[in-house]
Amino acid sequence: MMDTCRKASELLSQEQDRALGPVERLRLQLHLLICERCRRVEHHFELLRAAIRRCRDDG
Amino acid sequence: MENTRSRGTPQAKEIESERAYLLRYARLQLRNPAQAEDAVQETLLAAIEGAARFSGKSSLRTWLTGILKHKVIDQLRRSAREQPLEAADDRAEAEAIDALFAGDGHWRDMPSDWGNPDAALENSRFRAAFELCLQRLPERTARAFTMREVMEMTTPEICQELQITSTHCWVLLHRARLTLRECLEITWFDGSRR
Structure with missing residues (x-):
């Protein structure tokens, strides 16, 4: 049941595009709990979204 | 950056004053600057011709952006017809993504701490x-x-x-995020910064 970072990264990305199912959400949460690298990547993905919208709206 | 809140039919001058914003929006989507210019020009013309249809329920900027989205999609369709996408590019991209992970599926390099995101966004x-x-x-x-x-x-x-499956779409979006993340890691958040 231990996921790889690659799988976690896929789910972190898809989380921004669709509602994850309950099992997927649980798997992702469990992975994030033990993986600092993926917690960082989660923040990075969030920043990407904020950055592109900022570029769009701010000029 | 307040949006124009005029009620009633917007004047050509008011519409024209949103050109810079629209161009910025179009350039984020269309890498060919001439195409971005065209999409904006078509938007402004359509807006001036159809100004009477502006209901005033949304801001002028929101209304113009709605028109621009259609013009951008038209341009994207045009360029998709002119230059079909290469399978070789797709392979090269897939390989670049594979290289980010070690054989066991873990990150090859430690993603760095990007610090306070608001500070970056303000910069x-x-x-x-x-x-x-x-x-x-x-x-x-x-x-x-x-x-x-x-x-x-x-x-x-x-x-x-894009005429693709949702799985393929998620793959593309994931690749985009990973590639952008990697690019920013190297060009902005490099080791010398923190």
Whole structure:
């Protein structure tokens, strides 16, 4: 049941595009709990979204 | 940056005053600057011709952006017809993504701590670095990503537009995010900064 970072990264990305199912959400949460690298990547993905919208709206 | 809140039919001058904003929006989607100019020009003309249809319920900017989205999609369709996407690019991109992970599926390099995101967002040099990274994305990946993030289209809408499956769409969006992340890590958040 231990996921790889690659799988976690896929789910972190898809989380921004669709509602994850309950099992997927649980798997992702469990992975994030033990993986600092993926917690960082989660923040990075969030920043990407904020950055592109900022570029769009701010000029 | 307040939107124009005029009620009633907007004047050509008011419409024209949104040109810079619209151009910025179009340039995030269309890497060819001439195409971005064309999309904006068509938008302004359509808006001036159809100014009477502006209901005043939304801001002028929102209304113009709605028109621009259609013009951008027209341009994307035109360029998709002119230059079909290469399978070789897709392979090269897939390999670049594979290289980010070790054989056991874990990150090859430790993603760094990007610190306070608001500070980065406030920095215009960061935004310029981000746009450069965006320009470097392969064509189709960039298209899917900007449809999602700039136009805020849903996955089904993007799939329909690009004629791909939702799984493929998620793959493209994931690649875009990983590639942008990697690019910013190297060009902005490099080891010398923190």
